[in-house]
Amino acid sequence: MEGFGSFLEKAKKLTDTMGKKANVAIDVSKLRINASQIQGDIKKAYEKLGEIVYKTSVSNTDAHKLIGACISEIDDMYRELEKVNSKIDNIKCLKKCRKCGYTISEDAAFCARCGADMREANDSKDKSDSIFIDEQTPAFKAPIESVINDINEDDEK
Numbered sequence: 001m002e003g004f005g006s007f008l009e010k011a012k013k014l015t016d017t018m019g020k021k022a023n024v025a026i027d028v029s030k031l032r033i034n035a036s037q038i039q040g041d042i043k044k045a046y047e048k049l050g051e052i053v054y055k056t057s058v059s060n061t062d063a064h065k066l067i068g069a070c071i072s073e074i075d076d077m078y079r080e081l082e083k084v085n086s087k088i089d090n091i092k093c094l095k096k097c098r099k100c101g102y103t104i105s106e107d108a109a110f111c112a113r114c115g116a117d118m119r120e121a122n123d124s125k126d127k128s129d130s131i132f133i134d135e136q137t138p139a140f141k142a143p144i145e146s147v148i149n150d151i152n153e154d155d156e157k
């Protein structure tokens with residue numbers, strides 16, 4: 001894990017100092033490769049965990065310590081993966097799809113998962129909501145008492 005740690009340090013220095021878009025793209029792809037490497041390591045650790053459980057069960061050995069060590073190893077890898085992923089999010093200035101919540105890049109026109117049109121959503125979101133409310137309210141504005149009074153007055157005339 002030491003090689004990985006120094007990679008993170010380098011990546012951090014890069015993201016802290018860079019200003020150009022080209023650098024951002026390169027750095028994100030590096031981090032993506034790193035993230036998929038960690039995912040691969042997690043998968044291997046799960047296989048190892050399964051092997052430990054199998055072998056110790058067959059030989060009737062106490063696997064408690066081995067399993068605990070393996071699980072904390074997996075936890076560490078998940079934490080590292082989370083760090084890398086949030087770093088990718090920060091670099092790319094990602095936003096979430098309004099429909100499905102999927103993370104997409106700030107300048108994306110469509111959601112990569114559900115295909116929702118992000119340009120339209122950004123332009124008309126607030127306006128359409130307020131128009132809808134304005135059209136609804138007038139129907140409920142007149143107090144019931146005044147409506148009843150109006151009816152009574154009409155009857156007397």
Ligand SMILES: [Zn+2]
Nearest residue numbers: 097100111114
């Ligand atoms: Zn979506």
